[in-house]
Amino acid sequence: MADAASQVLLGSGLTILSQPFVYVKVLIQVGFEPLPPTIGRNIFGRQVCQLPGLFCYAQHIASIDGRRGLFTGLTPRLCSGVLGTVVHGKVLQDSGSGNIQKEGSSSFDRVIKETTREMIARSAATVITHPFHVITLRSMIQFIGREAKYCGLCDSIATIYREEGVLGFFAGLIPRLLGDIISLWLCNSLAYLVNTYALDSGVSTMNEMKSYSQAVTGFFASMLTYPFVLVSNLMAVNNCGLAGGSPPYSPIYTSWIDCWCMLQKEGNMSRGNSLFFRKVPFGKTYCCDLRMLI
Template identity: 70%
Template sequence: MADTCGQVLLGSGLTVLSHPLMYIKVLIQVGHEPLPPTLGRNLFGRQVYQLPGLFAYAKHIVKIDGKSGLFKGLVPRLCAGTLGTVVHSQVVQKCHENDNVRLPGGPQKSQAGSLEHVVNETTKEMIARSCATVVTHPFHVITLRCMVQFIGRETKYSGIFDSVVTIYREEGVLGFFAGLIPRLLGDVLALWICNMLAHFINTYAIDDSMSHTGEMKNCSQAVTGFFASMLTYPFVLVSNLMAVNNCGLSGGLPPYASVYPSWIDCWRHLSREGNMSRGNSLFFRKLPAGKMYALEQKRFF
């Protein structure tokens, strides 16, 4: 219990600190570009439009809503983080308890570091994360919609209780789980890619006789985690877009987004337009000259 409380406090602190970054990333994912790009050149001398980065975007939000405006949607996100930590901890504990209960003559426990052990541990983690994601997804949806209200200056989702009533009245129970499937798929794929790559690197590329073996293995885990998140980013993008799709807010309607019948249609649309990595970077946001980034920016070209 003490470990769970510590995780909740640490997670809440990190959530507060990182919230402005997520807020800006979500607005970019939706396609909101309120500031005009500037024409410049890249390292190869090619003309590119440089889109505003993190600090320019944050300055724009502060100018309109003040510093507190950078924390829209923080309360439901904190609720999601707290509930997710508790659910994840409880599910992991149950999985380990069931794993320790073995019948006489049953299969022996897999050796630590073996492929079987990695598969078993990854499976437990997958179950725990999936349960936490499903339980907390309604808060995630509310968080995203509170953020996207910045685009049209709406106040439709002004609090957790009011948001719950609004979503249930307009979309029913399924509205709380908009975008859940791509989010789950992305989480599961990222987890398996990260753990399996790290296992093979640690087993076949790092010799135990080498110095600083522990640090190298931890580094490989971090690198594979970053690589996995890059590969599965399109699932995050599609999930967030589907969470605000056709919800009555300007950010979920044309010209920012089409009304997608399903997340697969959203994926195909983004793929055709070459926008599968939109919002993946908050600093080096360059656009080849002559290419439209969003309909909102037509006045700049």
């Protein structure tokens, strides 16, 4: 019980601290660029035409809505984090993950069992918390059109149910689930291969090396599955009655596959993946009137 409470408190603290970062990232994912490109230098020192980074973007938001505006969408995101932590822990407990930890085997069979249990727990948490995720995203992109459609948590729930029914709460769920599952299996499989065949088991810092390899493979897996995150977020706000989910920022997609294909065709599969050194893509120009790249 104490462990669960500490996890909730730690998770809530990290959620609050990362809220401005997530807010900027979501607006960039949608394609909103309120500030024009400037001439800057990349990590190699070369002059390039680049878009403003995280801090300039956040400063622009604060200049309009104040510093408090950087925490738009925090309440539903906190609800999602707390509920997700509780559900994840409960499912893991009920699935008997502790029995696997007691086994001394480090075989790939054990990795499969652990990953399967983790996949079930994460998927359950994702499905249950997705409605809060949708509300969070829609609250954030209201900045684009200066709307006030999704303000309070209860009002947002009523609005989605009235306009879209129950399915509206699960917009963008499928690509989000697929991305989580693929990322988890890829991360754990790569970590197993590295720990088994690349690391010397006789090294005294073996446990520390394993934790590093898990972090590196996790980062690599998240990079590869980022398109699923982008597509999920775009589908969650698509055609929801907000400027950020409607043309010209977002076409009306018929499905998440249609969204994926269109982003791939436009070369936007990594949009929002980086918040620093944001180079203007080749062939794109900045439109001041629309505040976006075309």
